[in-house]
Amino acid sequence: xxxxxxxxxxxxxxxxxxxxLKEVSLSIRKGEIFGIIGLSGAGKSTLIRCINMLERxxxxxxxxxxxxxxxxNSLELRRLRQKIGMIFQHFNLLSSRTVFENVMFPLEIAAVxxxxxxxxxxxxxxxxxxxxxxxxxxxxLSGGQKQRVGIARxxxxxxxxxxxxxxxxxxxxxxxxxxxxxxxxINRKLGLTIVLITHDMNVIKDACDRVAVIxxxxxxxxxxxxxxxxxxxxxxxxxxxxxxxxxxxPAEILQRQVIDHGLNSSRLIRVSFIGASAGEPIIxxxxxxxxxxxxxxxxxxxxxKDIPFGNLTLELIGPVETINEALDFLRKxxxxxxxxxxxxx
Amino acid sequence: MLAISGINLAAFxxxxxxxxxxxxxxxxxxxxxxxxxxxxxxxxxYLVGMPLAIILVTSEKGHILENLQLNQVLGSIVNAVRxxxxxxxxxxxxxxxxxxxxxxxxxxASIVPLSLAAIPFVARLVETSLKEIxxxxxxxxxxxxxxxxxxxxxxxxxxxxxxxxxxxxITAINLVGYSAMAGVLGGGGLGTLAxxxxxxxxxxxxxxxxxxxxxxxxxxxxxxxxxxxxxxxNKRR
Numbered sequence: 001x002x003x004x005x006x007x008x009x010x011x012x013x014x015x016x017x018x019x020x021l022k023e024v025s026l027s028i029r030k031g032e033i034f035g036i037i038g039l040s041g042a043g044k045s046t047l048i049r050c051i052n053m054l055e056r057x058x059x060x061x062x063x064x065x066x067x068x069x070x071x072x073n074s075l076e077l078r079r080l081r082q083k084i085g086m087i088f089q090h091f092n093l094l095s096s097r098t099v100f101e102n103v104m105f106p107l108e109i110a111a112v113x114x115x116x117x118x119x120x121x122x123x124x125x126x127x128x129x130x131x132x133x134x135x136x137x138x139x140x141l142s143g144g145q146k147q148r149v150g151i152a153r154x155x156x157x158x159x160x161x162x163x164x165x166x167x168x169x170x171x172x173x174x175x176x177x178x179x180x181x182x183x184x185x186i187n188r189k190l191g192l193t194i195v196l197i198t199h200d201m202n203v204i205k206d207a208c209d210r211v212a213v214i215x216x217x218x219x220x221x222x223x224x225x226x227x228x229x230x231x232x233x234x235x236x237x238x239x240x241x242x243x244x245x246x247x248x249x250p251a252e253i254l255q256r257q258v259i260d261h262g263l264n265s266s267r268l269i270r271v272s273f274i275g276a277s278a279g280e281p282i283i284x285x286x287x288x289x290x291x292x293x294x295x296x297x298x299x300x301x302x303x304x305k306d307i308p309f310g311n312l313t314l315e316l317i318g319p320v321e322t323i324n325e326a327l328d329f330l331r332k333x334x335x336x337x338x339x340x341x342x343x344x345x
Numbered sequence: 346m347l348a349i350s351g352i353n354l355a356a357f358x359x360x361x362x363x364x365x366x367x368x369x370x371x372x373x374x375x376x377x378x379x380x381x382x383x384x385x386x387x388x389x390x391y392l393v394g395m396p397l398a399i400i401l402v403t404s405e406k407g408h409i410l411e412n413l414q415l416n417q418v419l420g421s422i423v424n425a426v427r428x429x430x431x432x433x434x435x436x437x438x439x440x441x442x443x444x445x446x447x448x449x450x451x452x453x454a455s456i457v458p459l460s461l462a463a464i465p466f467v468a469r470l471v472e473t474s475l476k477e478i479x480x481x482x483x484x485x486x487x488x489x490x491x492x493x494x495x496x497x498x499x500x501x502x503x504x505x506x507x508x509x510x511x512x513x514x515i516t517a518i519n520l521v522g523y524s525a526m527a528g529v530l531g532g533g534g535l536g537t538l539a540x541x542x543x544x545x546x547x548x549x550x551x552x553x554x555x556x557x558x559x560x561x562x563x564x565x566x567x568x569x570x571x572x573x574x575x576x577x578x579n580k581r582r
Contacts, residue, residue, distance in 0.1 A: 052488055054484055054487060054488060077490075078490035078491070078492060079490060080490075081487070081488055081489060081490035082489065082490040084488070085488075086485070086488035086489075088481060088484075088485060090479070090481055092479070092481040092482050092484065092485035094482060094499075094500065094503070094504060095504060095581050096503035096504050096506065096581065097503075105486075105489065105499065106489040106490075108495075108499070109486075109489050109490055109491045109492075109495055109499075110490065137580075137581045137582065139581055139582050140582065153489075157489075157490075163488075
């Protein structure tokens with residue numbers, strides 16, 4: 001749906017040159033919720049603005065639904081923008097218009113006949129659950145309600161793509177969840193492709209199918225949210241995941257390794273469970289099958305979009321060969337195993 | 346001459362004011378002239394100043410109609426006219442006023458220098474109002490595919506309206522003061538009255554009457570402005 005290739009954006013010139021994006025390439029599929037996560041200043045805001053040309057790329061091309069957005073003239077660009085909805089961190093609703101009139105705004109821009117437009121607005125307000133607020137001005141709404149108006153407004157011209165610029169960053173966690181729920185709903189019902197940028201890994205975890213991690217103007221990792229959570233490939237990804245899932249082993253537990261297990265050796269491992277396997281009693285079958293003791297040190301289970309995902313830190317105690325056999329067994333069961341530490345013989 | 350609900354005001358004034366029986370009518374007429382000048386010059390200055398302000402704002406760097414050269418040229422002209430003291434502008438404008446109106450004396454003629462002085466003032470005032478609007482709103486409109494004209498007419502102007510309305514009151518009040526100055530040079534209105542009678546003929550009473558009337562007019566304009574802006578703001582709450 002969206003193909004970004006070799007996108008570079010440089011602000012300013014000469015000595016004040018600032019590289020905001022450096023040779024970024026991304027491919028976003030039709031119908032998916034694609035997240036871009038990065039710290040502030042990483043370039044994610046510039047990246048999402050290049051998709052609808054609110055920022056002009058210095059180099060590189062962006063194709064949206066087969067159209068090269070950089071090569072469009074201003075009229076063609078305005079037509080395309082009507083098909084790319086956008087929502088914002090600070091909602092950006094017009095204070096001079098009621099909720100109804102705010103949602104009507106993009107339809108006025110697209111010169112949709114009044115009757116048809118009014119029907120459309122009513123349907124959208126129903127979709128976002130704000131029918132009773134139609135005649136109210138934005139100032140009277142809560143943050144979550146404002147963002148719902150923003151979403152209704154962004155959907156007015158039946159876009160193919162929805163860009164979300166930190167849409168939940170100004171909202172409390174509960175409201176964030178309900179807005180993300182609405183976005184997932186829309187994504188399912190309308191088959192809309194959603195690109196969202198955020199600095200909050202929870203948003204990625206709750207809503208996204210795939211994620212790109214952006215750091216210092218470049219994409220450092222792209223992949224399925226599940227894969228990145230279970231096996232982050234870069235320090236940046238790891239630190240984002242650690243911000244919401246505790247993967248670090250407390251120092252106290254690492255020190256336990258000094259304990260003498262006599263003839264046995266001990267291994268500290270981390271096991272990641274994804275999807276269906278999270279529901280199976282794999283660890284207990286391992287203990288029954290092999291002569292190893294499993295000491296559970298730390299564990300948690302979480303939900304990635306709709307898929308359960310967990311990880312467990314275990315200390316396996318037993319003869320080295322048996323431990324290795326047990327690990328092979330776990331791998332065969334489809335678990336992701338990470339050996340953290342060896343000790344003993 | 347003046348009759349309100351059966352009372353003959355002329356006779357009333359003649360009885361109580363003696364030689365000054367002409368004063369009430371003169372003050373009334375002068376007030377009307379002042380209001381007339383202020384109203385028309387405010388209207389003309391907004392007619393020209395608003396578009397100027399829109400161009401000044403939208404031609405800035407990074408804005409929807411970025412044109413730095415145009416922005417600089419217009420900005421310099423506005424600053425140049427604003428730096429002229431009004432009394433000097435009044436004299437400098439005489440040939441232009443004659444060319445437009447046919448004369449440089451009288452109420453209608455005063456509207457020309459008053460407007461000339463107010464246009465750059467209005468341009469800066471409205472420019473400030475327009476700049477208060479969050480760039481996010483413009484960005485949102487752009488993201489919907491709005492044209493530049495749609496952004497000006499559907500975002501910039503309606504969003505800035507309460508602030509612009511307050512600016513109208515400020516402008517009109519300034520023009521009340523300027524119109525008095527124009528009055529000294531034969532422009533008519535309360536200024537002329539105060540100058541010819543209060544100053545030249547030492548009729549201090551008339552001076553004070555004009556002062557009081559001016560205060561009432563200024564208060565009235567400010568009140569109207571506050572009310573109009575308040576009404577818009579309250580509606581949006």
